[in-house]
Amino acid sequence: MTALIQASGLTILRPGGSETVLQGVDFQIRPGEIVTVVGPNGSGKSSLVRALLGHMPLAAGRVERRPGLRIGYVPQRVQVDTTIPMTVRRFLSLPRRVGDRDAARVLARTGVGGVEARQLTQLSGGQFQRVLLARALLHDPQLLVLDEPTQGLDQPGIVAFYKLIEEVRRQTGAAVLMVSHDLLVVMRASDRVICLNGHVCCEGTPQHVSSAPEYRALFGAESEGTLALYRHHHDHDHDHHHHAGAH
Numbered sequence: 529m530t531a532l533i534q535a536s537g538l539t540i541l542r543p544g545g546s547e548t549v550l551q552g553v554d555f556q557i558r559p560g561e562i563v564t565v566v567g568p569n570g571s572g573k574s575s576l577v578r579a580l581l582g583h584m585p586l587a588a589g590r591v592e593r594r595p596g597l598r599i600g601y602v603p604q605r606v607q608v609d610t611t612i613p614m615t616v617r618r619f620l621s622l623p624r625r626v627g628d629r630d631a632a633r634v635l636a637r638t639g640v641g642g643v644e645a646r647q648l649t650q651l652s653g654g655q656f657q658r659v660l661l662a663r664a665l666l667h668d669p670q671l672l673v674l675d676e677p678t679q680g681l682d683q684p685g686i687v688a689f690y691k692l693i694e695e696v697r698r699q700t701g702a703a704v705l706m707v708s709h710d711l712l713v714v715m716r717a718s719d720r721v722i723c724l725n726g727h728v729c730c731e732g733t734p735q736h737v738s739s740a741p742e743y744r745a746l747f748g749a750e751s752e753g754t755l756a757l758y759r760h761h762h763d764h765d766h767d768h769h770h771h772a773g774a775h
């Protein structure tokens with residue numbers, strides 16, 4: 529199996545109901561790829577990610593993960609109990625203890641070196657996201673899974689975060705699976721985009737998807753702007769190489 533995760537014919541029902549959340553979804557991610565899942569609210573993006581991780585029962589279809597696959601996961605919502613003091617250093621050792629050197633290494637890699645002694649509650653939104661990413665990198669994952677990692681960040685923070693993701697991929701060779709609403713920036717950082725709306729509407733290179741009629745039908749006027757901006761950036765930015773997807 530060359531893919532890290534391969535899924536076919538995934539069908540997922542709403543928990544406790546009979547409505548389908550996802551219907552007949554095929555998916556795969558290969559080593560070193562950056563794949564982004566976009567789609568409107570409620571289109572099943574988080575459900576797909578949770579099914580790929582094995583956290584969600586399937587009504588039909590199957591998911592195969594490469595045996596022994598190491599995954600670093602940043603979930604959509606991370607609850608931090610603000611009533612319990614918790615330093616960054618302690619947080620990195622949950623649930624598994626890590627050494628000081630490893631903790632320092634991942635914090636430096638995600639651009640927040642030296643914050644070990646800080647309380648989680650004293651970090652800015654951007655710093656907290658970087659600490660979450662650092663924690664996901666601790667055990668040398670072959671695949672990083674990030675569910676809306678830039679929620680709550682401002683535009684410069686979002687751009688900086690995606691630059692960091694590309695850098696992490698370059699340094700570690702890890703594949704990255706992201707869920708996002710930040711269509712423009714995410715597209716620039718992705719090798720392949722999957723547009724979801726209960727099923728796969730379209731997929732392929734960012735440029736292919738942003739000009740696909742299915743994508744435009746879903747995102748309407750916003751997609752026009754996205755495409756124009758994407759082309760603009762693409763024309764003037766030749767240090768990003770978008771590999772052609774399999775489709």
Ligand SMILES: Nc1ncnc2c1ncn2[C@@H]1O[C@H](COP(=O)(O)OP(=O)(O)OP(=O)(O)O)[C@@H](O)[C@H]1O
Binds near residue numbers: 543574575
């Ligand atoms: N625990 C749950 N109980 C009931 N319905 C759920 C549950 N989790 C998800 N759903 C439903 O499943 C559908 C897909 O949800 P999902 O979170 O996968 O979508 P999403 O694309 O990630 O949405 P968003 O962009 O808003 O995060 C939605 O209609 C949602 O209401």
